[in-house]
Amino acid sequence: xxxxxxxxxxxxxxxxxxxxxxxxxxxxxxxxxxxxxxxxxxxxxxxxxxxxxxxxxxxxxxxxxxxxxxxxxxxxxxxxxxxxxxxxxxxxxxxxxxxxxxxxxxxxxxxxxxxxxxxxxxxxxxxxxxxxxxxxxxxxxxxxxxxxxxxxxxxxxxxxxxxxxxxxxxxxxxxxxxxxxxxxxxxxxxxxxxxxxxxxxxxxxxxxxxxxxxxxxxxxxxxxxxxxxxxxxxxxxxxxxxxxxxxxxxxxxxxxxxxxxxxxxxxxxxxxxxxxxxxxxxxxx
Numbered sequence: 001x002x003x004x005x006x007x008x009x010x011x012x013x014x015x016x017x018x019x020x021x022x023x024x025x026x027x028x029x030x031x032x033x034x035x036x037x038x039x040x041x042x043x044x045x046x047x048x049x050x051x052x053x054x055x056x057x058x059x060x061x062x063x064x065x066x067x068x069x070x071x072x073x074x075x076x077x078x079x080x081x082x083x084x085x086x087x088x089x090x091x092x093x094x095x096x097x098x099x100x101x102x103x104x105x106x107x108x109x110x111x112x113x114x115x116x117x118x119x120x121x122x123x124x125x126x127x128x129x130x131x132x133x134x135x136x137x138x139x140x141x142x143x144x145x146x147x148x149x150x151x152x153x154x155x156x157x158x159x160x161x162x163x164x165x166x167x168x169x170x171x172x173x174x175x176x177x178x179x180x181x182x183x184x185x186x187x188x189x190x191x192x193x194x195x196x197x198x199x200x201x202x203x204x205x206x207x208x209x210x211x212x213x214x215x216x217x218x219x220x221x222x223x224x225x226x227x228x229x230x231x232x233x234x235x236x237x238x239x240x241x242x243x244x245x246x247x248x249x250x251x252x253x254x255x256x257x258x259x260x261x262x263x264x265x266x267x268x269x270x271x272x273x274x275x276x277x278x279x280x281x282x283x284x285x
Contacts, residue, residue, distance in 0.1 A: 036074070036076035036077075036078075037078035037079075038076065038077055039077035039281075040077075044154050044157035044178075045078060046078060046150050046151075046153065046278070047078060047154070047278055047279045047280055047281075048078060048149050048150065048276075048279065049080055049082070049126070049128070049267050049279040050068065050079055050080065050125075050127075050146070051081075051084055051110070051124060051125045051126075052065075052068060052081055052084065052122060052123075052124045052220070053086060053121050053124065053136070054083050054084065054085055054090075054121055054122050055085055055086070055087060055089025055090035055091075055102075055117075056085065056090065056098055056100070056200065056202050056203065057088075057203050058121050059203040059204055059206075060121070060122060060205055061121060061122045061202070062204045062206070063122060063139055064121070064123075064139045065083075067139045067142050067143070068081045068083075068142075068220070070143065071142060074143070075146060075150060080265055080279045080280070080281045081220045082192060082194055083220040083222060084107040084110060084222050085102035085107060085222075086103060086111035086116065086117050087116075087118075088117070089117070089121060090102055090103050097201045100200040102221060104222055104223065104224060106222060106229050107222050109229045110229065114135050114136065115136075116135070119134075122139050123136040123137055123138060123139070124136070124139065126145050126149070127149060127275060128275050129275050129276075153180075154180060154278050155180055155277055156177055156179050156181075156183070156277055156278045157177075157178045157278065158175065158177055158178075158266050158268060158280040159178065159280075160173065160174070160266050161174040164253075164259060164284060168252075170250055170251070170252055171250070171251045171252075171253055171284070172248070172250050173191060173226065173249040173250070174246065174247075174248050175189060175191065175246065175248070176244050176246050177234055177235075177244065177245045177268055178242075179239040179240065179241055179242065179243045180241065181241055182241045183235065183239050184237065185270055185271075185272070186235065186236050186237075186270070186271040187235040187268050187269065188233055188268070188270075189232050189233075189247055189267075190227065190230065190231030190232075190266070190267050191227050191264055191265075191266050192222060192223075192224070192225050192264065192265040192267075193222075193224045193225070193262065193264060194220055194221060194223060194264070195221050195257050195258065195262045195263075196220065196221070196261045196262070197217055197219065197258075197261045198221055198261075199215050199216065199217055199218070200216065200218065201216065202218070204216075223254070223257055223262075226251045226264070231269075232247060233271070234247060234268060259284050259285065260284075260285040261285070262283075262284045262285070264282045265279065265280075265281050266282065267279035267280070
């Protein structure tokens with residue numbers, strides 16, 4: 001599937017007509033804007049990174065989770081969320097409630113750089129862009145911002161192939177970045193490890209009786225960065241339309257994480273302003 005998609009993109013760029021599974025691909029070579037995005041199709045779609053800052057002791061943060069759920073229902077693969085637990089609302093207790101540690105070195109580094117939780121949570125940084133002069137956005141603005149960004153055509157597409165050795169808990173990762181348009185810039189590639197369906201305590205101020213939920217499902221939880229908080233250089237200078245840049249990694253998966261609930265979030269960003277050009281998500285199950 002990965003090679004078929006790369007072949008399709010490059011062939012379209014070169015103006016070549018061809019067939020996939022007996023279906024002729026006709027122009028235009030872009031997805032209809034506003035549709036629920038399907039990243040499994042050979043046609044590249046704009047995919048947006050939404051980094052939600054949250055904490056299990058933040059009683060307003062379930063509203064952020066609800067908004068992410070709504071956005072995913074509206075735009076599907078167009079939006080890739082990551083939940084970053086950081087700041088004082090992510091503190092843990094030694095016993096009883098809120099003992100689970102969601103914080104990570106990667107999340108703490110990002111929080112320190114963007115001063116995200118200082119702005120109050122829940123908030124999100126979307127494609128690491130500033131809107132109205134600030135990075136952090138209140139959850140009530142997320143849908144409006146996303147609806148504008150998906151109108152942008154992608155300039156690169158990302159394909160990810162993985163192989164997992166259960167005995168060694170080693171994950172081999174191959175990433176191909178296909179340049180749809182010519183680009184003259186310095187670009188970085190980041191690979192983050194994310195886990196879903198972690199059940200533990202969460203505070204929710206909207207509840208009338210007991211604001212502490214014992215069996216709350218935490219999704220999109222940032223676990224680690226495969227290649228460091230800021231990733232690796234994927235382009236220095238110029239890439240022409242149709243060029244492919246590749247990186248490979250081997251990653252040791254923590255024994256406490258459930259591979260069947262996990263995925264990789266892979267994204268390319270500009271090293272000068274750190275704005276994300278494109279993202280994708282590869283599920284490991």
